[in-house]
Amino acid sequence: MPLALLALAIGAFGIGTTEFVIMGLLPRIAGDYGVSVPTAGLLVTGYALGVVIGAPLMTVLGTRISRKTMLMLLMGLFTVGNLLSAVAPSFPLMLAGRIVTSLAHGAFFGIGSVVAADLVAPQKKAGAIATMFTGLTVANIVGVPLGTFVGQAVGWRTTFTAVAALGLLGLLGIAKLVPALPRAEGTRLRGELTAFRNPQVLLAMAMTVLGFGGVFAAITYIAPMMTNVAGYSEGSVTWLLVLFGVGMFLGNLIGGKFADRRLMPLLYTTLGGLAVVLALFTLTAHNKIAAAATVLLVGALGFATVPPLQKRVLDQAHGAPTLASAVNIGAFNLGNALAAWLGGLVISAGLGYTAPNWIGALLAAAALLLAFWSAALERRDQRPAPAVGAAGAAGAAGAVGAAGAVGAAGAVGAVEAPIPAHH
Numbered sequence: 001m002p003l004a005l006l007a008l009a010i011g012a013f014g015i016g017t018t019e020f021v022i023m024g025l026l027p028r029i030a031g032d033y034g035v036s037v038p039t040a041g042l043l044v045t046g047y048a049l050g051v052v053i054g055a056p057l058m059t060v061l062g063t064r065i066s067r068k069t070m071l072m073l074l075m076g077l078f079t080v081g082n083l084l085s086a087v088a089p090s091f092p093l094m095l096a097g098r099i100v101t102s103l104a105h106g107a108f109f110g111i112g113s114v115v116a117a118d119l120v121a122p123q124k125k126a127g128a129i130a131t132m133f134t135g136l137t138v139a140n141i142v143g144v145p146l147g148t149f150v151g152q153a154v155g156w157r158t159t160f161t162a163v164a165a166l167g168l169l170g171l172l173g174i175a176k177l178v179p180a181l182p183r184a185e186g187t188r189l190r191g192e193l194t195a196f197r198n199p200q201v202l203l204a205m206a207m208t209v210l211g212f213g214g215v216f217a218a219i220t221y222i223a224p225m226m227t228n229v230a231g232y233s234e235g236s237v238t239w240l241l242v243l244f245g246v247g248m249f250l251g252n253l254i255g256g257k258f259a260d261r262r263l264m265p266l267l268y269t270t271l272g273g274l275a276v277v278l279a280l281f282t283l284t285a286h287n288k289i290a291a292a293a294t295v296l297l298v299g300a301l302g303f304a305t306v307p308p309l310q311k312r313v314l315d316q317a318h319g320a321p322t323l324a325s326a327v328n329i330g331a332f333n334l335g336n337a338l339a340a341w342l343g344g345l346v347i348s349a350g351l352g353y354t355a356p357n358w359i360g361a362l363l364a365a366a367a368l369l370l371a372f373w374s375a376a377l378e379r380r381d382q383r384p385a386p387a388v389g390a391a392g393a394a395g396a397a398g399a400v401g402a403a404g405a406v407g408a409a410g411a412v413g414a415v416e417a418p419i420p421a422h423h
Helices: 004-033 042-061 067-087 091-118 122-153 156-177 189-197 199-219 222-230 234-258 263-284 288-303 306-317 321-348 355-382 390-416
Strands: none
Touching (some): 004 042, 042 091, 042 321, 067 156, 091 122, 199 222, 199 288, 199 306, 222 288, 234 288, 234 306, 263 306, 263 355, 321 355
16 A cells, blocks of 8 residues: 555544544543533534535635645645644533644545545545545544543643644645645536436435434534443543444454445445444443443444545446545544434433433434435446337447446556646
């Protein structure tokens, strides 16, 4: 794998740390600002909505500069947002800092996915995307637990200061390792928007919203659920987040390995398994060992969907993948925002800290239904036209063969040609 993927993984590590470390610090932040835990959950919802808005916005703003320059600017914005979060004297300013940080998230992963896929051969694209996302999963094994420990021992403001330093490191890594690809001409915003006319692109994004939203419904409130229901101490949340991170790491490896081979069967398995495990979480949360095992499974099944869903969007978007890729990262976070909000609603309604798990199970099940629908539409579109007689059939076959050869050559060219670098 090219060294440039390491630079992208470094940036992903920083972003993954700031996105997920908030889970373990939520009760502390709520206490310091004098707000309820569901209100503090707005720091998750606000961040996620910022990604939804920032993903297409920042990608469009970056259409006139090289991808490398844009990635560096995004990491700079990320650093500033975390510094604002670290020094915020009030909850609204803390929320503002989270939103500023989130504006960099979607565009970084969206542009980074295109760059990663463009650096390798076509049959290795999902693996390259998974390599970049490894930074995100490793963040959940190292960065998030360490940030949670520091936040509980020294103060959560120290955690966000350290995350800002990670952003600076990511910026330097991109400057050093990502190649300065020449800015290509020819692709415009209008061309990028054509990808959204494809129903398969929209279905993949809907699967993203619902599937990963299922994960966040449970994980957003993992700290109060594990301490109030499972009976763990506050300090134990750190190693529970390590388990979640290990699950994400394993899921990412599985998703990256099989998405290039059996993409849709992989989605059926992971989404179906996720729905079942989240439903069972309402029961296993009452037992320490079972709860810990479930946290691991939620991380593994949830993140195994990331490489295949991101690759499916890239495949279906064909020659205009940059904006679609960034918007799909926003779709992950739209699911996060929706799930965190719904989870806060059921907790506020007095249904308990395990109630968000039911929300997650329903969201994952809905994503599974969309996966079956997407596959059915694909089979219908690939169904050959009925024969119209021997001569007609021969003529039709010849025409289809010629068109298929031309289309295949064009598709190969589109895949193998460098993706324009001005996004």
